[in-house]
Amino acid sequence: VVSLAHSFAAWLAATPVSQAFGAxxxxxxxxxxxxxxxxxxxxxxxxxxxxxxxxxxxxxVPVSAxxxxxxxxxxxxxxxxxxxxxxxxxxxxxxxxxxxxxxxVGFLAVAGLNIALFETVLSGRIAALQPGADTPRSxxxxxxxxLVAWCGVLCSGRMIAFVRPN
Amino acid sequence: LLSWLQESALATWVAESDRFYGxxxxxxxxxxxxxxxxxxxxxxxxxVLGVAHRMPLASLRHVSRPMWxxxxxxxxxxxxxxxxxxxxxxxxxxxxxxxxxxxxxxxxDGRLRRRLxxxxxxADGPGPSPAKRLAVLSxxxxxxxxxxxxxxxxxx
Numbered sequence: 001v002v003s004l005a006h007s008f009a010a011w012l013a014a015t016p017v018s019q020a021f022g023a024x025x026x027x028x029x030x031x032x033x034x035x036x037x038x039x040x041x042x043x044x045x046x047x048x049x050x051x052x053x054x055x056x057x058x059x060x061v062p063v064s065a066x067x068x069x070x071x072x073x074x075x076x077x078x079x080x081x082x083x084x085x086x087x088x089x090x091x092x093x094x095x096x097x098x099x100x101x102x103x104x105v106g107f108l109a110v111a112g113l114n115i116a117l118f119e120t121v122l123s124g125r126i127a128a129l130q131p132g133a134d135t136p137r138s139x140x141x142x143x144x145x146x147l148v149a150w151c152g153v154l155c156s157g158r159m160i161a162f163v164r165p166n
Numbered sequence: 167l168l169s170w171l172q173e174s175a176l177a178t179w180v181a182e183s184d185r186f187y188g189x190x191x192x193x194x195x196x197x198x199x200x201x202x203x204x205x206x207x208x209x210x211x212x213x214v215l216g217v218a219h220r221m222p223l224a225s226l227r228h229v230s231r232p233m234w235x236x237x238x239x240x241x242x243x244x245x246x247x248x249x250x251x252x253x254x255x256x257x258x259x260x261x262x263x264x265x266x267x268x269x270x271x272x273x274x275d276g277r278l279r280r281r282l283x284x285x286x287x288x289a290d291g292p293g294p295s296p297a298k299r300l301a302v303l304s305x306x307x308x309x310x311x312x313x314x315x316x317x318x319x320x321x322x
Contacts, residue, residue: 045205
């Protein structure tokens with residue numbers, strides 16, 4: 001896997017896109033960071049509200065109504081995919097050997113699998129919920145896993161700057 | 167005063183520790199707190215602006231709780247991070263801009279919550295209501311605080 005990642009990094013770094021991104025104006029990187037931080041706040045705030053509802057908080061509010069907020073999380077995630085791709089394409093060697101970055105990828109995979117499981121298997125259980133009723137254990141687990149995974153993504157992402165291997 | 171602060175035992179340890187619970191860990195907590203404060207505030211602002219309108223506004227009455235938890239975390243971690251580099255940060259205009267933006271955002275959020283949930287809460291008529299203007303202002307000010315905070319890393 002490591003050598004596969006290395007050959008991919010070498011290929012990516014040689015592409016014209018990567019070289020153009022790497023040579024972009026000095027304000028481009030800070031701007032992408034700002035987009036990344038605003039996006040993470042939108043993502044964590046709105047996904048977090050839904051996760052807390054799945055955990056059984058503010059039960060009087062219909063789950064489907066809180067779920068409407070996850071659209072904001074999708075927008076925040078889109079901002080972070082765009083700015084994150086910019087970082088990786090511009091400076092792929094800063095990430096490919098960085099354990100914090102791989103931890104972030106792992107947490108992202110957990111969050112993604114959790115969403116896939118929720119959308120395919122669990123979301124049907126929402127309609128059956130009576131107002132004010134406690135959420136079933138399966139939804140609680142999905143909510144808790146989501147909170148943990150996104151916190152993991154954020155924390156390991158922030159640590160990327162501090163665990164540069166050399 | 168700034169250099170005295172920076173040379174205090176805690177500040178020196180934070181600045182020089184390469185442990186994960188040193189500078190990097192505290193900065194990570196500061197980022198987590200940012201997500202909680204700004205995220206919770208944005209949820210209320212966007213609901214006021216019509217996003218997820220099926221959600222009863224009254225159910226967001228307690229959105230200030232996670233906000234204050236996140237704010238307490240960030241006031242604490244922010245003070246420690248400031249102490250660790252007090253001489254540089256204390257002379258950066260962008261740092262004071264960030265503090266001003268945060269203070270304004272908190273004031274705007276407080277006014278918005280009083281308008282929505284206070285004893286004299288008013289029902290909004292059609293058109294751009296005062297609550298909607300406060301919600302837009304809140305989003306702008308928090309975004310500005312993030313911009314200023316990020317730029318602190320780039321300014322002299």
